[in-house]
Amino acid sequence: MSSLQSLDIKRRSATTLPSPQARETLEVAKLIDVSKCIGCKACQVACSEWNDIREEVGHNVGVYDNPADLTPKAWTVMRYSEVEEKKGEEMNFEWLIRKDGCMHCAEPGCLKACPSPGAIVQYSNGIVDFIEENCIGCGYCVAGCPFNVPRISKQDSKAYKCTLCSDRVSVGLEPACVKTCPTGAITFGSKEDMIDHAAERVVDLKERGYANAGLYNPEGVGGTHVMYVLKHADKPEIYHGLPKDPKISATVGLWKGVLKPLVMLGMGLTALTGFFHYVKVGPNDAEAHPDEPGDGNEPKVIRSSGPAQMEGTASTKQEGQA
Amino acid sequence: MKPANLIQRYSDSDRINHWIVAIAFVLAGLSGLAMFHPGFFALTGLFGGGPWTRTLHPYIGLVMFTAFVSMAKRFWTHNVMEPVDYQWLRLIRDVLVNREDRLPKIGKYNAGQKLLFWMLVAALPTLFVTGLIFWRAWFAQYFPIPVIRVAALLHALAASALIIGIMVHIYAAIWVKYTVGAMIRGTVTHKWARLHHPLWYQQVTGQSVTGQTPPPGQE
Ligand code: HEM
Ligand code: SF4
Ligand code: SF4
Numbered sequence: 352m353s354s355l356q357s358l359d360i361k362r363r364s365a366t367t368l369p370s371p372q373a374r375e376t377l378e379v380a381k382l383i384d385v386s387k388c389i390g391c392k393a394c395q396v397a398c399s400e401w402n403d404i405r406e407e408v409g410h411n412v413g414v415y416d417n418p419a420d421l422t423p424k425a426w427t428v429m430r431y432s433e434v435e436e437k438k439g440e441e442m443n444f445e446w447l448i449r450k451d452g453c454m455h456c457a458e459p460g461c462l463k464a465c466p467s468p469g470a471i472v473q474y475s476n477g478i479v480d481f482i483e484e485n486c487i488g489c490g491y492c493v494a495g496c497p498f499n500v501p502r503i504s505k506q507d508s509k510a511y512k513c514t515l516c517s518d519r520v521s522v523g524l525e526p527a528c529v530k531t532c533p534t535g536a537i538t539f540g541s542k543e544d545m546i547d548h549a550a551e552r553v554v555d556l557k558e559r560g561y562a563n564a565g566l567y568n569p570e571g572v573g574g575t576h577v578m579y580v581l582k583h584a585d586k587p588e589i590y591h592g593l594p595k596d597p598k599i600s601a602t603v604g605l606w607k608g609v610l611k612p613l614v615m616l617g618m619g620l621t622a623l624t625g626f627f628h629y630v631k632v633g634p635n636d637a638e639a640h641p642d643e644p645g646d647g648n649e650p651k652v653i654r655s656s657g658p659a660q661m662e663g664t665a666s667t668k669q670e671g672q673a
Numbered sequence: 674m675k676p677a678n679l680i681q682r683y684s685d686s687d688r689i690n691h692w693i694v695a696i697a698f699v700l701a702g703l704s705g706l707a708m709f710h711p712g713f714f715a716l717t718g719l720f721g722g723g724p725w726t727r728t729l730h731p732y733i734g735l736v737m738f739t740a741f742v743s744m745a746k747r748f749w750t751h752n753v754m755e756p757v758d759y760q761w762l763r764l765i766r767d768v769l770v771n772r773e774d775r776l777p778k779i780g781k782y783n784a785g786q787k788l789l790f791w792m793l794v795a796a797l798p799t800l801f802v803t804g805l806i807f808w809r810a811w812f813a814q815y816f817p818i819p820v821i822r823v824a825a826l827l828h829a830l831a832a833s834a835l836i837i838g839i840m841v842h843i844y845a846a847i848w849v850k851y852t853v854g855a856m857i858r859g860t861v862t863h864k865w866a867r868l869h870h871p872l873w874y875q876q877v878t879g880q881s882v883t884g885q886t887p888p889p890g891q892e
Contacts, residue, residue: 365711466708467723487723489708490809494821503809508724602822606829611710614833621837625844628769635771636850637865 354482355521358474364465376476380542381515381526382549383450384580385590386556386564387536390415390429390448394528394537398427401516401527423504423511427452427528430591449579449590450528450537453500453513455479457573460599461512463607464495470510477542477576478517483509495607497572497597515576545578552580571598679860680877688859690744697737702836704730709829731808738801745794751781752791758784773868778882780872789842796835803828 354360360370399405406425409418415431432447459479462471470485471492481492481501488508492501501510516526524530525539538548549566556564565584568574579593587593683691704726707716720726760777761768761784767775768785782790805812806824813821846852849869855861866874871882 365714367711466711466714468711468714485723487708487717487727488809489727490807490813490821491825493809493813494807494818494825499818508728508810600819600822602819602826606822606826610826610829610833614829614837615710615712617833617837618840621840625840625848628844629848632770632848634850635773635848635869637868638851638862640864640868 354469354472354480355474355517358476358478358517358521360472361475362459362462362473363469364462364471365468370472372475374475376474378542378576379476379478379515379520379539380545380576380578381455381529382538382545382578382580384536384538384549384552385447385449386552386561386580386582387534388448388450389534389536390431390446391533392429393531393533394450395425395427395429397527397531398513399425401519402426402514421451421500421502421512423502423506423509426511426513432589432591434589447583447590449593451591453479453515453577454498454572455513455515455576456497457575458599460495460497460572460603461492461501462495463599464491464603466491474517476520478515478520479576480514480517481510481512483507483511486510495599495603497594497599513577542574542576549578549580556580556582567593569594569597571596678862680863680866680874681859682855682861682866683859685859687744687747688856690740690747691856693740694737694744697733697740698835698839701730701733701737702832702839704733705832706836709832728810731804731810734800734804738797741793741797745790745797748790752787754784754787754791755780758787778871780876781870783869785841785845789838792834792838796831796838799827799831800835803831 358376359372359374361372363370404424404426406418406422411417412419414433416428418425418428421428428451430449430451432449434445434447436443436445455478457477459471459473461481462473462479465471466489467485467487469482470487471479471481473479486509488503488510490501490503490510492510493499493503501512503510516524516528519526526537529537529539538545540548546566546568549568553564553566561582563585564580564582567579567581567584567587579587579590581587581590583589587595703713703716704720706713707720707723707726708714708730714723717723717726720729757777757779761779764776767773768783803824806816807813807821807828816824846856851861851865855865863874863878866877867882875881
């Protein structure tokens with residue numbers, strides 16, 4: 352993908368000054384209502400169709416997940432979790448299905464970690480996009496992402512993930528998965544509208560006995576532009592390890608937020624200190640050193656402040672002046 | 674200058690080994706810095722662009738690490754810290770103003786050189802191990818993401834210590850004249866050796882050095 356002109360850029364990886372952002376686009380979001388999802392994978396197929404990427408047909412690994420993981424050619428994957436829980440006296444079985452993929456974080460860890468200018472951009476509408484032509488293939492985004500989303504292709508060493516169909520959204524269409532979902536489990540619109548819509552769904556689910564139903568829009572990453580309505584919002588982990596309180600890892604914060612500026616300062620100061628030390632003290636020149644007095648090696652320096660003196664080394668006493 | 678006036682400090686293979694490490698350091702450092710801070714990203718131009726920089730860097734690092742192992746074996750015993758080295762460190766202010774006449778007599782290396790050596794001994798294996806862990810092309814897929822994060826942080830930390838340490842090393846070599854020559858041609862003059870490394874001078878020439886250390890308490 353190349354970055355889209357009609358979606359102005361809020362943030363750009365490895366870039367310290369602002370990007371063009373005179374235009375503001377409406378903040379968008381995709382809402383995935385897990386309670387309405389039947390796990391048909393139409394969205395997976397639509398993604399593959401629209402983006403024209405085909406993951407190899409894999410093997411059945413004992414669950415319905417296929418492919419078994421996100422890949423450079425499978426940007427969304429349905430995750431099926433079989434969860435058994437005690438409900439009163441009886442065991443209650445639930446088959447929880449979650450559409451996995453990039454969450455389009457407001458504070459994207461991938462973008463924070465990426466060392467290549469413009470390989471990751473965040474548009475003003477909230478979509479986080481990988482611009483593969485600028486990607487150097489280092490995989491730092493993998494370390495930066497709290498949701499384990501980016502995948503580096505073995506074929507071309509570029510990073511890939513869901514684009515939230517930025518190409519469609521920029522011309523006023525909804526993402527392909529939204530368009531295709533037969534049950535209306537995926538909706539798309541302004542982030543505000545999606546939050547309102549989720550609130551209605553949560554009320555409905557609570558009425559049906561899901562007391563812990565709620566919206567997944569985690570604050571730790573500033574909120575996301577892909578949100579879930581969960582029947583068990585108190586335990587997102589049961590949905591195939593959806594993190595309860597995702598945030599950019601403290602290690603990544605130290606690496607990118609603390610070490611990076613400190614080292615720049617340290618290197619600059621070291622270089623300057625060396626230079627000014629030389630300017631002040633000058634070389635330590637053994638050959639010009641009068642360790643055999645009278646060998647004629649002592650340089651004579653005429654100082655503006657006084658008569659000629661020998662340059663400060665062993666035989667001259669210039670305490671506190673050298 | 675007559676050959677007899679010079680003292681051999683480094684053998685041919687010592688020097689070749691040192692400069693392989695040095696060249697690999699410069700290349701690994703420049704390619705690493707290019708990925709460390711956007712202010713240095715332009716350095717990727719030296720290596721044929723971003724993807725090439727990312728591809729080449731770990732191999733250059735491996736060259737540096739391998740050559741360093743060989744160099745460390747050569748210089749190890751000369752770099753063991755001794756009591757006199759701590760005395761030297763306490764007088765660092767005199768070192769910095771070229772007042773070597775006030776310093777204790779030291780051997781082949783001074784405490785600054787020794788500390789740099791041990792810093793390298795700590796930094797290079799760290800860079801090697803962490804570098805392998807977050808090397809996306811080969812090994813990163815075998816490690817969990819939290820381990821990769823720590824590896825990246827430690828790699829950047831060790832590289833920073835190494836780069837700043839080597840900046841000091843390079844400056845010291847320029848500041849103390851004829852030191853670069855010692856590593857290029859392998860030889861130093863008697864005067865150089867007497868002044869900077871008197872005990873080593875005694876060892877290799879059998880001549881004692883007088884008038885270097887002032888009596889204690891008197892400066
Ligand atoms: C010992 C072998 C080494 C290996 C295997 C290694 C490997 C790596 C890898 C895999 C990366 C990530 C980018 C990429 O994939 O190219 C990297 C980054 C880096 N390396 Fe190395 N490296 C080694 C030695 C060194 C040395 C000797 C230095 C310093 C002179 C160095 C400095 C850096 C720096 C500054 C970065 C960027 C770190 C950041 O972005 O925060 N590396 N290295
Ligand atoms: S691999 Fe990820 S972090 Fe590295 S340049 Fe590409 S997008 Fe950026
Ligand atoms: S989920 Fe991961 S890849 Fe997607 S925007 Fe957030 S940090 Fe980036």
